Amino acid sequence: MSRRVPLTGGEKESLHASLDRHRDAVLWKVDGLDEEQARRPMTPSGTSLLGLVKHLAAVEYGWFCQTFGREAEPLWFAPEEDMEIRPEESTEQIVAFYRRARAAADRAINALDLETTGTSWAGETVSMRWVLIHMIEDTARHAGHMDILRELIDGAVGDHRPA
Template sequence: MHKSDLHHYLRAARESLVWKLDGLSEYDIRRPLTPTGTNLLGLVKHLASVELGYFGDCFGRPHGESLPWFEDGAEVNADMWATPDESREQIVSLYRRAWAHADATIEELPLDAPGHVAWWPAERNPTSLHRVLVHMLAETQRHAGHADIVRELIDGAVGRHQSDDLPSDDQSWWHDYRERLERAARQAG
């Protein structure tokens, strides 16, 4: 029960993140929209990479994927953006393969299965599938939140999925709402 609940929410967060790419140009999925360079395709690339590490390497379950951005001598943050020769299709396909590998690990191992996260501090690196699953759920949701904001900045699309239950889909309603919040902020400040 607990494992299936966690797995369900992880799957939903993954789907939400990939949905954020729908209907956007190559430029829009790659362009950095924050001072630290946050971009949609980079978030997908990053999460594909870390899922393979956490649900593969940490449990002795080799994934067989080539991740040159994690090799010795790779550029710092190379997993957070896509080079011009890395296509949307390649990165999304990598993410979906990471899902399949992670899902197999989650389904086959019990929550108390021991793992080892070499990049965590020594006092925390003996771990369990439960802890890794919670960690990846939190990380995926965090980055899905980043994607929400980045996508809204690009074209105004919001929510976890296209049919999300938001207060309104009327742009004038949102404009008035934002203006009211701006007035409240100025009054309080």
């Protein structure tokens, strides 16, 4: 069953739950696929399910950790290569990278108030509230892309694993 945003929850709890719903959808969209299916380019620009997972991991580290001066693992790729899957990168490796980024982001979310500010890589001052909203938007957008790609690969549909 898919997570739900609490119907009467506080702001931070509700924002975090909303982000988690979309994060869970991202993970299930690559679940059960073989290496070829997960990395298969599905658009003329080369978008693949695994590339989207890699991108989302990188931006979780960037927005939640680097913006707020929190620890982030070093990336082994250039920022502009975050949607490219190299031959030596496996689904298992990229999914584990996403899980670690999510855990690091959750530590930042749990430790900081919504009003806490940090500095983005563009030099802008942003609040944790703004970052949560931005990441809900970004993750939901890419989870929607992943809905379409997964359906094209094997017909699986929906925003959560079937019961």
